[in-house]
Amino acid sequence: MKAHINAITLGVSDLERSLRFYHAALGLSSPGIIGTEYVADDENPGGSAAMFTLDNGLILSLYSRADLAKDAGLPVGQVAGSPMSLGIFVDTREDVDRLLDQAEQAGGVIVRPPLERPWGIYSGYFADPDGHLWELVYFLNAQPPD
Amino acid sequence: MKAHINAITLGVSDLERSLRFYHAALGLSSPGIIGTEYVADDENPGGSAAMFTLDNGLILSLYSRADLAKDAGLPVGQVAGSPMSLGIFVDTREDVDRLLDQAEQAGGVIVRPPLERPWGIYSGYFADPDGHLWELVYFLNAQPPD
Numbered sequence: 001m002k003a004h005i006n007a008i009t010l011g012v013s014d015l016e017r018s019l020r021f022y023h024a025a026l027g028l029s030s031p032g033i034i035g036t037e038y039v040a041d042d043e044n045p046g047g048s049a050a051m052f053t054l055d056n057g058l059i060l061s062l063y064s065r066a067d068l069a070k071d072a073g074l075p076v077g078q079v080a081g082s083p084m085s086l087g088i089f090v091d092t093r094e095d096v097d098r099l100l101d102q103a104e105q106a107g108g109v110i111v112r113p114p115l116e117r118p119w120g121i122y123s124g125y126f127a128d129p130d131g132h133l134w135e136l137v138y139f140l141n142a143q144p145p146d
Numbered sequence: 147m148k149a150h151i152n153a154i155t156l157g158v159s160d161l162e163r164s165l166r167f168y169h170a171a172l173g174l175s176s177p178g179i180i181g182t183e184y185v186a187d188d189e190n191p192g193g194s195a196a197m198f199t200l201d202n203g204l205i206l207s208l209y210s211r212a213d214l215a216k217d218a219g220l221p222v223g224q225v226a227g228s229p230m231s232l233g234i235f236v237d238t239r240e241d242v243d244r245l246l247d248q249a250e251q252a253g254g255v256i257v258r259p260p261l262e263r264p265w266g267i268y269s270g271y272f273a274d275p276d277g278h279l280w281e282l283v284y285f286l287n288a289q290p291p292d
Contacts, residue, residue, distance in 0.1 A: 003174050003200045007233030008154065009281075028149050038264050047265050054149045056202055065229065072231065072271040072279055073258035081227025083211065083278060085218065087153030112219035118184050119193050125218045132229060133218055135155070 008058065008086065009049075011065035011079045012130045017107075018062045019050045021129055024106035026088075026099075028052040028060070045070035065130075085125065085133035093122050096136040100124050103134070116140065154204065154232065155195075157211035157225045158276045163253075164208045165196045167275055170252035172234075172245075174198040174206070191216035211276075231271065231279035239268050242282040246270050249280070262286065 012018040015033055022028045030052045038047025045067035052060045069076040090096055096114050103126040104110050111133070114124030123137040158164040161179055168174045176198045184193025191213035198206045215222040236242055242260050249272040250256050257279070260270030269283040 003172065003198065004202055004234065005154065005200060005204055005206065005232050006235040006283075007281075008151065009231045009233060011229045026149065035265060043261075044264055047263075052149065054151060056150055056204065058151055058202065058204060059233075060151065061233075068229075068231065071258070071263075072281070074279075078227060078277070080229055081224060083157045083214075083226055083276065084230065085155045085214065086151050087155060087205075087207075088150065089152040112217070117193075117217075118190055119181060130229065131224070133220075135153075135218070137152075 006057075006059060007061055009061040009063050009068060010128075010130070010132050011068040012062050012128075013065055014129070015048060015050060015062055015064060017129055021106050021108065022052065022060075022062070025103040025108055025126075025128070028054075040067065040070065081131070085135045087135045087137055089137050089139070091138070093138050096122055096124055096138050099136050100126055103128075108134075152203075152205060153207055155207040155209050155214060156274075156276070156278050157214040158208050158274075159211055160275070161194060161196060161208055161210060163275055167252050167254065168198065168206075168208070171249040171254055171272075171274070174200075186213065186216065227277070231281045233281045233283055235283050235285070237284070239284050242268055242270055242284050245282050246272055249274075 030050050033050050035047030040046040050062040065079050069079040100110050108126045111127050112125040116122050120140045121137050125135050176196050179196050181193030181195050186192040196208040211225050212222050215225040246256050254272045257273050258271040262268050266286045271281050
């Protein structure tokens with residue numbers, strides 16, 4: 001198998017709110033909420049979702065936490081928390097600051113103001129309205145790992 | 147800003163175990179654990195991590211939950227759960243079954259055996275040793291969204 005990830009699905013509590021947030025915070029655009037014709041039943045979760053296709057073909061999908069839990073066969077309480085972060089590499093130090101401010105203005109929370117790390121990055125974290133973590137990263141001395 | 151995600155960092159409780167799991171479950175290879183020279187101090191988390199560079203350039207990184215929480219300025223209890231899933235699109239229905247079996251043999255848990263969904267996919271979920279959700283997806287009638 002080729003080593004690839006095609007989609008990242010974030011479980012959210014309010015699809016419309018998250019759609020607005022990602023548009024305002026990261027400038028992401030999408031055709032809006034799709035799949036509303038698939039209503040949850042005994043066996044299936046609902047199909048409503050919003051999808052952003054990113055520049056490298058990766059799909060970032062927003063999906064209700066309840067539907068994600070039902071789709072995965074887990075209690076909804078288990079589809080919570082934030083065991084991961086999504087990283088965006090930017091070209092300048094100022095981009096880190098600017099994007100964190102933009103995320104805050106869009107309704108996110110700056111959970112860690114930017115600072116330099118010993119391994120040569122300047123980075124900060126914001127959380128989206130559901131607590132999903134995003135890290136903005138600027139490499140101080142070199143290119144990102146490849 | 148270009149719409150991109152460069153890295154997905156999964157918080158894990160045992161780096162070595164997770165490295166073995168992803169090698170066995172998905173065939174991912176990496177140079178092993180790096181950054182061990184960066185030991186946690188008052189201000190900084192530890193730097194030990196394992197990174198897989200996937201075919202599309204996306205970096206999948208394994209990082210201790212405690213370090214991720216410290217890096218993000220959050221209590222470690224908040225860096226838990228599974229509010230998202232990572233999706234892999236495969237070419238055949240059999241690939242879904244085979245990869246789920248492989249993940250189970252590697253120490254994962256099949257949380258939802260594969261089935262067909264009304265929106266035209268055949269898919270199943272496994273959880274890695276920390277509960278991170280992965281969905282294997284085969285499109286029954288069409289190509290994936292692009």
